[in-house]
Amino acid sequence: MTSSSHSSQSADSSKGDACMSLQNVTISYGKFEAVKNVFMDIPRGRVTAFIGPSGCGKSTVLRGLNRMNDLIPGCKLKGRVVFDGHDLYDPKVDPVEVRRRIGMVFQKPNPFPKSIYENIAFGARINGFKGDMDELVERSLRKAAVWDECKDKLRESGFALSGGQQQRLCIARAIATEPEVILMDEPCSALDPISTLKIEETMHELKRSYTIIIVTHNMQQAVRVADQTAFFNAEAVEGGTGKVGYLVEFNDTERIFNAPGQQATQDYVSGRFG
Template sequence: MTASPSSAVASDICMSLQDVTISYGSFEAVKNVYMDLPKGKVTAFIGPSGCGKSTVLRALNRMNDLIPGCTLKGRVIFDHHDLYDKRVDPVEVRRRIGMVFQKPNPFPKSIYENIAFGARINGYKGDMDELVERSLRKAAVWDECKDKLKESGFSLSGGQQQRLCIARAIATEPEVILMDEPCSALDPISTLKIEETMHELKRSYTIMIVTHNMQQAVRVADMTAFFNAEAVEGGSGKVGYLVEFNETENIFNSPSQQSTLDYVSGRFG
């Protein structure tokens, strides 16, 4: 990233959203978000469908750039730079801020090449065998893969495929990992393994996760952001907004907003 430094961000803050509004065409999907995301923590984004939490998550590594007509106002500060400065390369943003999607999406390649491919494209010059093993170990899937590295990534179970995708994200040596409902398509045992993997990964990475599973947020997240949506005047859809952002324990046990309490207690959503 070559953009000039923006306003300094405290050393314990990984990313800062400053009055972020994201629109699809003329429709504002989420507006006026202010949030400082801490380093070395797991932050969960929760809220009902249509409140903009996945839209905000994708804005953190400019994945929304790939959606025609999607625009962002405000600033997203990372490493003292505004990620949306015209001089910032979105490809470099996505290398440093990796993404794991809702459904496992291995490349149609071998398990080994799923890990090596991205690293090779990014110019990795080290020991590729060591990088593949290290990435698979960090994603807690090495023991299940080590004897079949030449087999297709699709030969793995759904939960193993998702951990392979986490390993693939790790292999490009990012600083942040974004996860958009990474367990929604998985069985309970695979979900538990992904959650255990997250606890290990936060020793080395900052993680932001979107989840509809309240119990999952409680189990994995240090911080939780609750988003909600309200009807737009005239009835043309809803606009999302950030209601409350705090330590997970506070969000679930003593939220400051009634709507947060109503959501986490299951009264709507």
């Protein structure tokens, strides 16, 4: 399969207003291409899920959307990631500002070693927030559906919360810097089923205000939360070791799971490999 045929699957999948556009994106670690030739228009105000087997590059692409990969020595991105009319990898673009406008929630909850209140206030303060901090803290915790569990212990450590509550605290922390996009890298993989359900309900609420992009290994989760789904796969590198990831297909979630255009997608979503 050539890279051009890989990318053709995503070309007609953008519906409505694109929030971010990936234009022939290839991401390498040193000389190793982790994922190549990705074309994708991610719609605004929707939940987009990245699915695929381990090692297909979906988390690498996700981190490329807010330049988190810049923090990995030797990691390079070729192509364009366009957000708000700007190429995020243009030398004039400030990666810190990129990460403020495109927030990130990681796989394992990672509260700051501070109070619940300061977990929310800290980033806002650094970003020059001059408004009513109490109101911002409450609003962020409410949007992340964790206010009721936190409101009486705002001065306690973030680590005093359960794992699921900590993850929603981390979502609230991302919200507090007033981003436009929230990236979530397997946000429920370390959580129990009840906490997972609460995070998923939170995502449904958040997409009213934000564009959400999630990497998940849980295909049922993709069906439950995502409006669009991108299926990534990997193939062996010719004459070398390792595999390179590529985008197979990107479409409405219902299409991906019920009537995919590619046999590889059908095989994956039906559990034949992965």
